[in-house]
Amino acid sequence: MKPIFALLALAGLSTAAPNPQSTQDGLSERAAWPNGPFVTSGRWILDASGKNLTYAGTNWPGHADVMIPEGLQYQSIETIVQKVKSLGMNAVRLTFAIQMVDEIYANNGNDITIQKAFVQALGQANGTRVLNQMLAKNPRFSASTTRLQVFDAVAEELAKQQIYVHLDNHISKGMWCCSDTDGNSWWGDTHFSTANWVRGLSYMANHGKSWPALTSIGLRNEPREPKNNPALSRTSYNWQAWYGYMRQGADAVHAANPALLIFLSGLSFDTYLTPVVQGTALTPGSGRFSRADFSAGGGYGVDKLVLELHNYETGVGSCETLKGNLDRNGFQALHSGNGVANVFPVMMTEFGFQMDAQTWTGVYASCLARYLPALKAGWTIWVLAGSYYVRSGTQDYDEGWGLLNHDWSAWRSQGYVDGALKAMVRDTLS
Template identity: 30%
Template sequence: MAYPLSTNSRWIINEKGQRVKLACVNWPAHLQPVVAEGLSKQPVDSVAKKIMAMGFNCVRLTWPLDLATNETLATNVTVRQSFWSLGLSDDISGFQTTNPSMIDLPLIEAYKSVVTTLGNHNLMVILDNHLTKPGWCCRYNDSNGFFGDTFFEPGTWIAGLTKIATIFKGAPNVVGMSLRNELRGPRQNIDDWFKYMQQGAEAVHGANPNVLVILSGLTYDTDLSFVRSRPVTLTISGKLVFEIHQYGVPKTPTTHAARFLKSSTTEAVSTSGTSRCFLVSLEWM
């Protein structure tokens, strides 16, 4: 793969100008341990190989904002200590067997190790800021859903995005950063979406101009219709990607996906004045 990636109208392309289709799996690392899930059961190398074997070329690797903004958590707590604090003694034993070189790494170093291993298997990575406090996501009124919520202070969020973008500036397989998963809740509104998502996008690009900057919509990222009449305004060129989520377990996935791609939300992006591209995240429940 010729990195970095960029956008050309509706397409994502590589450095040679060739179209790139991202086929990503979702790998959570935002839960209470702040460690990529499953590594107490399998070596990270084995997980990467299986992702490749299934035909995927990309991993959407989630992270909590605290991993970037809580220095004590990120650098002073090891994988072993994180599991121990949660009473996960069996996971400590399993992790030591499957990934012994990672068990005593600080949490941020363990996260970086996963990214490196994925890169060693030619897997691209999208770093997804899933929430602020490590834990399950996402309730409508969990105080984690929109700018100004108890656990979602815009300045802290921008600082965290900037730090993660800087940390992974030298990782060529980190091709994109999704600014925040599934904005939601009673505070959500269009004006603040534009204000802060544009600020976050500029901050990420300023820290790491190589990555795609990925913006999600409102109402659990099911609504981007508002960009039809109000384009996103950035100084960034060739890096903006929109992300939209769709839920359900359809009997006919192909037909369901085609209908979704013709919906008002996706049409709004394709007809907006924004220089844009699309990353569609289909999440089956």
Template identity: 30%
Template sequence: MGRRLLLTNSFLFIISLLSFLLPSLHALPLSTNSRWIVNNTGQHVKLACINWSSHLELMVAEGLTKQPVDVISKKIKDMKFNCVRLTYPIYLATNKTLASQTVRQSFLNAGLSKFILADLQANNPSIIDLSLNDAFQAVVASLAKNNIMVILDNHVSKPAWCCGYDDGNGFFGDQYFNPKLWIKGLTKMAALFQENPYVVGMSLRNELRGPSQNTKDWYRYMQRGAEAVHKANPNVLVILSGLSYDTDLSFLRTKPVSLSFTGKLAFEVHQYSFSAGLDWKTKNANQVCGNMTNNLMKNAGFLLDQGYPLFVGEWSVALSSISQSDTKYLNCLLALAVEHDLDWALWTLAGSYNFKDGILGKNERFGLLTQNWTDVRNKSFLQKISVIQSPLQGPETSYRQSHKIIYHPSTGLCILKKPVMGIKLGNCSESDHWTYTPQYTLDIEGSYLCLKAKGLNRRAKLTIDCQRRGTTWAPISASKLHLATRLSKNTTACLDVDSDYNLVTATCKCLRSNDTCDPGSQWFKIADANDFYY
């Protein structure tokens, strides 16, 4: 009787929740239009996601001992993320013994103290005695209630931290990675959330890796997994990751996947600074940036030209203290993300972990939130990434006209006109409509004004005399992010931002191959932007 009453109440709760959500669901589900993700009215939907881990040994979403789940979900929304890449282990769907134990039991089985349980009880009393499976659904429901889309990411099979090269979780046929069980788990997860429109995508597997990885098995099992997910839930996007820790999809250049469905397929790539070893610290930043950009486009970015969305499912820096080398990487990646208007998911939301490496509440230096999950760890970082949280481009049918913006990754701002022929840095959403002409001048549309250098260490200005020296601007260096102009026969200068945030022209810096300085103040990206109908 009690179980029947519980099921009835659960059913009524779901109906109530869906009734609450229905007014805002008119644009879902999502699909693809060539390289763009769009809603059901054809408008470009930019996935600006944050990763939220739920794949470790406890199989519980991180942070629930620190804050109520709805508080966390609202904070995600307040930080302008529209999406969560929610990780889970496949055992959550396939191991009934594990998945049916309660959250309380999972904590007790791990030997965690009554004080931790007391924190969990205080913050999430409605979750502590749910099964792990139901607790996961409660987190998804909380995100949906806050109009946050969810991408279900199968991070591992056996719940554990990821990712060791030979940890048994890396590739099909490894100790904990049974392909049939994996497909069974994906199918169950897809079906489980079929009625929740806010579950908009499923990333089939995180960071395939290890000594046994190969393309033959990749095609065999990824295609089977994709078909199984689509059959169980045709509404969701199916997102396929690559080899070598999800840095390599190059094999798709000559042999595309073969699937029975269209309009739902996207691909995923990961990009961290440590992928380049110590290069960001020991080598010239322009060369390292050029290499990273070229490699990412060669190994995954070509899929955009083939007509598929590319989702950068993990990228980040240590937000507790951003090093100079991480700053260089971040500025380079942001320039690339703006240029191609990429979809993405930042690693990670977690300021700390419930239980990791035998440590309670272990700090996460990559975490966007502080260790107690109450505050943003680095508010300037949020400002810096704000431009990539909204769509800049889209399908041709979705916009009236296209123009250019001049983006400065180091500040996250764009060049704007100010009174008396001046220029300034400001919010990219307020950017003037620039054009980059065949003569290499940067003009403001609908005017006779162009960008001009007045001399070394002087403020750049606008002018109507656009045929003299100092008005042509060319991307130089291996990064293609310096904007250089000729001031005289023997003098070249680069656009720069000084310590007072003035736009000036200065001697181009960090160009020599042995320079390890930070060129960030002189990095600019001329990028496309659209005026949307909506």
């Protein structure tokens, strides 16, 4: 996430004929949205009728210091979701922190109130002021509403407007992400308890059963080398350990909510998954990735796993270079042959750039605007947020990469929205 180099992939484009649900008289019938649970088959995600589907959406952060979905002091949930829907998007990657779940357990199973959350993160005066702004824009809430109830309301509105929720465990300690020295980098890092992570995934997957829009979950955002923890890096930062942790997290999610697709992210800020795709040794061991290893509760590895990768190569010199990097680092999993041992659906769950008048016309943005739709590869752009309650200590931080402006009232770059983004959504989903 955020300017660090990522990579992804070219992939062969195959077509699969839709298999719509049929009525007794032989006429096809539109199944009730979201028509899940979803499964995977080869490079495709399929709905319950066997029809191919692809995500085209954006990221809505809820993992930072306040641990509440951003922007609600400026706009209502309904208004924000309507903005997403107006682009034709069908998915939101909604992020959360494990700390939120830890505090629920520490509080005898009760979440803390949004009043407490704002005051803890912003201080008494500013926290109270922003809380009151949020309540004015979202009168359904009160000071005693809990953080998780806000997540519930976001998920409810996304369902009303038929937008899939992809829940993402973004970080353990609620804060801006990501750095390789933030204590959240790798399992066993300062703030990254493996046991709490497993517990948090299980809790949120189970809680999400009440969200009709919830169709998938990402196990962990941007695993990365813990550079401020050299002992951990030396003994644990490798593909062999990654494999064990991913299986542990996936097993917990599947046991709690077997309907969900489960997204696996790669190393180096989720920029590559080459050993998984090519079936090479998961070093320093000699084992290899196998779907059969994801077997708890009936072998879900066969039809519930999706690969996710991030890319921020904003300074790339040519589209061919970018596509080659994407292919080598994981997107080749969309097609068989050429050294591909494991075919998967692959999604770019993060890419982004400065939202100004011209950046979107450059090589990086314009290449992805063509590349991802041509592959029918799913994506969620970073980021919807025009501002954050607080980011890295700065309150009311302005997000120059945000699709929305500072007060979430309009598009930050109308030129990008009209000149590229809407067409990218349309071409991906057509």
